[in-house]
Amino acid sequence: MDAATGEHGDLLDLIALSQGLSLRDAIRAAHVLLRLPPTPRADGSTQRDTGAPASCRRLFAASQPVRGTPAARYLAGRGIELACAEPALRFHPRCHRWDRHGRVSLPALIAAVTDGTGRLMGLHRTWLGPDGGKASVDGPRRAMGQLMGHAVRFAAAGPVMAAGEGLETTLSLRMAFPRLPAVAALSAPHLSAWIFPTVLRRLYVACDADAAGQWALAKLMQRGRDAGLKVLPLHPRLDDFNSDLMAFGLAELRDWTASQLFGPDAAALLPAD
Template sequence: MADAALDLARLLGRQAEAVCRHYLSAGRRQGDYWQVGDVRNSPGRSMFVRLRNSAKGPAGKWTDAATGEHGDLLDVIRESRGLSHFTDVIADAQAFLRLPPTSRDNEAPLRSKQCSSRDPVISARRLFAAAQPIPGTIVETYLRNRGITALHETGSLRFHPRCYYRSDAHGPIQPLPAMVAAVTDLRGRITGIHRTWLAPAGSDKAAIPTPRRAMGHLLEHAVRFGVADDVMAVGEGIETILSVRTVLPNLPMAAALSAAHLAAIAFPPGLRRLNIVRDSDPAGNRARDSLASRAASVGIEANVLSPALGDFNEDLRAFGVDALRAGIRCQLAPDDVSRFMVLSP
């Protein structure tokens, strides 16, 4: 079966572009490579699939510059389809190639482990474990430069002084300082991480093409601040959520990291009211509507918090804490004001 898998991978490599168009439809061709966000078909540019045989390797081999993952087109089929059994991967590949199916009696149990050269969740957990708490680091400097002073319950954030960055599959690896955020499920298990590479002194984000990248499993999960109970707030960005916590320090919050992931975030048990921290753009509007509809369908009250500018960190930096407090206060349910808001500096 192992030899058969190699043969199947070679056959897929001969039709590498067609495989990518079918299984990685969120990407597009760039020269001799197919470029996409990751092996699970997320939009983006960090993963490259070789479309032709070359001195660098055979067609169908791929590398994700953001995570270090690499593999072949059987991996692509497994991850993009969410298949857990290798026999299902084989069957899907054979159907794509219009080959007759093989007997399931010859299943090779080892391929399911061999087919993924690196588990992104394990990599995420190792990177987070290697980082350090943020007090006294340039992560703290970076956040304070953005007006964020509420840095309590930020154990989900850490600092790594030499976090690897690579602009694309062919670029050099650069060790740069970064804010590393743990993405967790409702039970607190790390399922991924988010990295924000920083300028050396923490004055801003690093001057690189993509200073923010995520790794691992983000769908339904989030970067969490405080423990959710019956009321919480959710939004997209880490800086946006921490800006709101400046005036609502006792309200548990979560950053889903993108509009698409915000719309799909999981609801903790016992939640009765969800404050949706909206970004003011078309994607933010769609996420707001989708999340509010999902919440209503399970009996959770949805309350939308809207910024005056593009997001609440922009409001904080432009208008200050007092104006931010006043703008949010009038949008909250009255009992949330008394329960969670600090009414004076």
């Protein structure tokens, strides 16, 4: 119970609230977590346990491409103009969320969290307000599903890649270097635990300028050494690369970042004229 508000519930309510699930899907997620056998039906058959990733797949399938939607307007407000469609990003006009007032439905930017094979494992939702920014609600960003080790992926994995925490940070880097495959892990702990693709040889880490960002960088550098990879930091001028994009513009962001790239990467990764 929350003594301040009187809001209360059990562990199923907590699962439903934290992952944005219906009670039915929260029960299924609890079955997976507790490794319980399938629920028997009255006719003797069993109900297939689909769990949180299946809920993510249903929500993603019900979403639509970003172009021409409030999600595109939100990204444009952060200086991000998608030169080409990013399959990992979608828009849902009435994405459910639960708060102390019950269930509400708001438009949302949806980002797919996938594993190395492209299998959808989770979602990240950013609820949007009528002014083009984030919705004025508690926790306008929430993730659901199985996130550890996975990420939102922009372009296929390759020998040279970039990884960052937030969607806007990673998309800002993609604006500057559209040829650079990149992933957004959504938090510092998830960034530190991202599973390296087998083809990866050199990883650039778009560091947020805070203690959590430095901690994630140190973890990735240690894991990179153990795996025989070269892990190199990319430092923003301000707190992150989206702040740099907003403050200094795309050309200055590109020049600042290119000066930190290894050897011939800058020329190879610059956008074609």
